Amino acid sequence: MTPGVTPGVTMMAVSRPVAPGLFVEDAGGPRLLAGQCPACSRPHFPAGRVCPYCAAEGCTETRVGPAGRLWLYTAIGTRPPGYAGEVPFGFGVVELPGGLRVITRLTEPRLELLRPGMPMRLVITPLHTDDAGTAVVSYAFAPEEA
Amino acid sequence: MRPVYLAGVGLHPFGRFADRSVTALGAHAVRAALTEAGVGRDGFQAAFCGTVYSGVAAGHKVLTALGLSGVPMVNVEAGCASGGAALALGVAQVASGRCERVLVFGMEKMPRGMIRSSFFEPWREEAGLAATPAYFALRAQRLMRESDVTLDDLAAVSVKNHRHGVDNPDAMYRKAVTGAEVLASPMVCAPLRLLMLCSPNEGAAAVVLSARPEGPAPVRVAAAALRSHRAGSVLGEHTPMSGLADDGVPTPTEMAAHDAYEEAGVGPADLHVVELQDTDAAREILSAEELGLCARGGGGRWVRDGGGAMGSRRPVNPSGGLLSKGEPLGASALGQIVELTWQLRGGAGARQVAGARLALAHTVGRGANACVVILTRG
Numbered sequence: 001m002t003p004g005v006t007p008g009v010t011m012m013a014v015s016r017p018v019a020p021g022l023f024v025e026d027a028g029g030p031r032l033l034a035g036q037c038p039a040c041s042r043p044h045f046p047a048g049r050v051c052p053y054c055a056a057e058g059c060t061e062t063r064v065g066p067a068g069r070l071w072l073y074t075a076i077g078t079r080p081p082g083y084a085g086e087v088p089f090g091f092g093v094v095e096l097p098g099g100l101r102v103i104t105r106l107t108e109p110r111l112e113l114l115r116p117g118m119p120m121r122l123v124i125t126p127l128h129t130d131d132a133g134t135a136v137v138s139y140a141f142a143p144e145e146a
Numbered sequence: 147m148r149p150v151y152l153a154g155v156g157l158h159p160f161g162r163f164a165d166r167s168v169t170a171l172g173a174h175a176v177r178a179a180l181t182e183a184g185v186g187r188d189g190f191q192a193a194f195c196g197t198v199y200s201g202v203a204a205g206h207k208v209l210t211a212l213g214l215s216g217v218p219m220v221n222v223e224a225g226c227a228s229g230g231a232a233l234a235l236g237v238a239q240v241a242s243g244r245c246e247r248v249l250v251f252g253m254e255k256m257p258r259g260m261i262r263s264s265f266f267e268p269w270r271e272e273a274g275l276a277a278t279p280a281y282f283a284l285r286a287q288r289l290m291r292e293s294d295v296t297l298d299d300l301a302a303v304s305v306k307n308h309r310h311g312v313d314n315p316d317a318m319y320r321k322a323v324t325g326a327e328v329l330a331s332p333m334v335c336a337p338l339r340l341l342m343l344c345s346p347n348e349g350a351a352a353v354v355l356s357a358r359p360e361g362p363a364p365v366r367v368a369a370a371a372l373r374s375h376r377a378g379s380v381l382g383e384h385t386p387m388s389g390l391a392d393d394g395v396p397t398p399t400e401m402a403a404h405d406a407y408e409e410a411g412v413g414p415a416d417l418h419v420v421e422l423q424d425t426d427a428a429r430e431i432l433s434a435e436e437l438g439l440c441a442r443g444g445g446g447r448w449v450r451d452g453g454g455a456m457g458s459r460r461p462v463n464p465s466g467g468l469l470s471k472g473e474p475l476g477a478s479a480l481g482q483i484v485e486l487t488w489q490l491r492g493g494a495g496a497r498q499v500a501g502a503r504l505a506l507a508h509t510v511g512r513g514a515n516a517c518v519v520i521l522t523r524g
């Protein structure tokens with residue numbers, strides 16, 4: 001081990017979220033950071049201060065997930081613009097308890113292994129390693145272990 | 147409000163033109179429209195240019211190249227509906243009495259491959275969430291799950307539009323395809339295969355609007371409606387990251403169609419010919435449903451009954467649509483207006499829809515923006 005560097009610090013230094021404010025990991029596992037409107041109480045993601053549905057200000061942050069159900073899905077086999085990670089990967093919409101439907105990566109690109117309504121679980125997965133050697137991670141949904 | 151007429155139209159074919167700048171494409175279409183209208187340097191009082199990828203002062207460069215600068219010029223970006231938005235602005239200038247004639251044009255040279263859009267935040271690109279065809283695929287999957295639309299129906303839309311495109315010398319693809327060929331073409335994002343998707347490409351279109359019926363055979367703009375989205379649907383064309391149950395949320399196309407039908411005092415049953423957004427095969431079916439050309443949920447039956455084919459009661463995309471022409475964003479909506487002007491004049495050649503007197507043009511895309519234009523003869 002390098003003197004003066006603890007393993008925990010090293011771990012934090014070698015990975016970073018693709019953007020701040022999208023997700024956290026707490027005792028219950030990974031969570032998405034959604035916004036909740038003080039006026040209409042409807043949720044949105046990513047969290048913003050203004051409600052996209054009714055324009056009320058002062059939305060609060062609320063943690064959602066990790067469980068959800070698969071609604072729509074496809075697979076992306078060609079690298080989309082600005083993406084340096086592996087292909088193929090799954091892409092779709094997962095519906096969370098409370099009705100929030102979220103655009104997401106899916107860990108499973110084999111469509112024959114996916115079905116509408118199947119239970120899914122939020123995970124944090126690596127996208128790619130940047131020029132500084134840092135792993136860039138984002139959220140995704142994986143089929144729930146049977 | 148005064149009536150507004152199309153006094154002249156011009157088109158640069160849609161395709162790939164490595165040796166021509168976007169300015170040259172735009173100038174070609176503008177010159178053709180002005181010539182047809184018999185309008186010169188002092189003949190119009192404002193100009194609007196629809197374009198997305200052409201950079202700073204793109205429309206100004208066209209009119210500078212033609213020695214036509216001096217009037218107010220506005221470059222308009224509204225995604226796939228940019229040309230429609232430019233047209234709506236021009237129509238308002240003439241209808242209000244502020245201008246006697248307005249030049250409206252649109253042009254584009256799209257980058258090759260999957261369209262990169264500055265619309266997406268960098269993190270969304272980095273996470274692989276900026277794949278436009280994948281969003282189309284989710285809409286297609288939903289359409290198939292919530293109605294009886296099948297893969298064969300999606301293929302049939304491609305077959306129809308490619309068949310129509312054979313008769314359009316200005317289209318990029320002029321080869322008929324079979325359903326089997328469509329279903330055997332490479333998978334892009336399931337359920338959408340390559341031949342079910344349009345290609346981004348290059349082209350330009352222009353029109354001269356006038357307060358008077360002038361030019362070869364007057365066509366009147368009965369309505370030009372533009373709407374954006376209401377929040378709520380995760381699959382909306384504003385391409386959000388989340389949404390909710392969206393059954394009660396009207397789409398931008400439904401809102402623009404409502405406005406246009408009301409302004410023109412007509413309904414979908416009155417139309418003789420339609421050019422609508424067919425970025426992918428499922429989009430044509432969704433567009434037909436949202437415009438009221440068939441019942442909501444009735445798009446599969448509409449396709450199987452031959453709805454929209456040449457020779458049917460109301461042909462859809464006689465030009466071959468974007469599937470045959472390709473999609474140069476800023477030019478595509480005005481390309482529809484040029485096509486429908488030719489149809490209403492009876493000058494569309496081998497793809498003429500007999501007796502067409504009332505026509506509708508529709509574009510929808512990122513923003514979100516939806517534009518619905520209704521044209522009538524005389």
